[in-house]
Amino acid sequence: MDYVKQHAVKPGDKIQLKRIDTKSKGPFAGKDEAKAFTAETVKKLQDLQYRLFVEGKQSLLIVLQAPDAAGKDGLIRKVLGQMNPQGCRTYPFKVPSAEEASHDFLWRIHKCTPAKGRISIFNRSHYEDVLVVRVNDLVPKKVWSRRYELINHFEENLIAAGTRILKFYLHISPEEQLERFKKRLDNPAKHWKLNTGDYAARNQWDEYREAYEDAMTRCNSDSSPWFVIPADNKWYRDAAVAGIVEQAMSEMNPQMPPIEVDLDEIRALYEQASAKMQR
């Protein structure tokens, strides 16, 4: 299946989340089939990441945004975090620290963008500055409304330097979210995650939806696309994201670099060392 085509927001389209299914199972009969696909695709990701690293020319930025309990952490643990940590790093963005808040909103973000050959995974991102910040009036409309353009310019600069950007919105229904909140309540080992704020955000569901729709409509292009991932089924969420990243990285087509050392010289050194060893 062409996961990219299936889930990419079309540039120019005004997206309407309500019209997008949260429960899709894609091409899979069920869980086991999807998990087998994901496991296989993760292996391909590991191989592609290795080649990207050795090539050292392009980089990849993966942005994850979602309502609470939609599964960013699970997706990182089971799929994206399976790539070699020496070339792939996860950055969680929380409420800005005092130092971060004293800079422009892209300052802390820029420090975490991937170097050549590397992958950065953003758990939340600069998009929070047009999401939570907008919904809760943390800055005046005049300020946040300029940020779509600022974000586009910021991303253009990354793209110009050889960074590919993939942005995922994990699309969960309010019913499924409530189910998951219930599971946290029923499991004492998950009680540390409980938070009255989760329910407050539920009361702003429509405001968040609108803010997401605006962000995904206004900051979306072929070189920095948004994907809306049906996330009520964890196994479909994992499979679809794995599939999209795999397609994108295959397209980037990282190549092992030409050998710059003199192989004959190395062979001679090896023979010398070997002779010395046998003495």
Place this chain on the structure above:
Amino acid sequence: MDYVKQHAVKPGDKIQLKRIDTKSKGPFAGKDEAKAFTAETVKKLQDLQYRLFVEGKQSLLIVLQAPDAAGKDGLIRKVLGQMNPQGCRTYPFKVPSAEEASHDFLWRIHKCTPAKGRISIFNRSHYEDVLVVRVNDLVPKKVWSRRYELINHFEENLIAAGTRILKFYLHISPEEQLERFKKRLDNPAKHWKLNTGDYAARNQWDEYREAYEDAMTRCNSDSSPWFVIPADNKWYRDAAVAGIVEQAMSEMNPQMPPIEVDLDEIRALYEQASAKMQR
């Protein structure tokens, strides 16, 4: 088996690497048995890391040092990097950048030490400043010889803040290293790793051995121990390091924190949300 006891350098002892076997198989009949142990232990590490993260009080610093081809990267990929990347980060230290070199040698290191609840894995470390720097006379003896004490003071400060430090030397024989260099020569996909410098370092094997012995003798304590890991068998190397980290983290015994939210309040919010959903 008590891997900690087996492989820890005893504080106060003057270590002699030549007297330590590189080929140990520990308690394992062979590869498969060791791999099964490692897989099982990695699961325990994942659980312990989760508890460390949620507890948010202690942190863990793992330092890896070794001759080339001894397997730091494989160990990270197969064992240490299997912990959740959101709580466990790998830092490779290469030749210092111009900015790094313009500071004291611990400046770039300090920025990468783990916050509370987190794990840092150092692929090479501040110990390079008494290893490669010493062997190749990159600074005068007067400068590097003071660094043992500076390192001890630096590590004491981390320990005082709740950081546990585990330092591993992967102990490989020159014969096994040469074997692995040969395998790189024979495999075109590994040619990008080839480097005449690898053979130059082999000619300094004894100087490196002495430098390692000094570092491990002079910067070694119960709260910041060195471990010498027999590394000719990759599967034993992985098993022993997994075993040691597991023992140390079990001793740290991270506890899920007490719940600070009012469960009844959360339950009431859940019931409200649920009733609203059914309307």
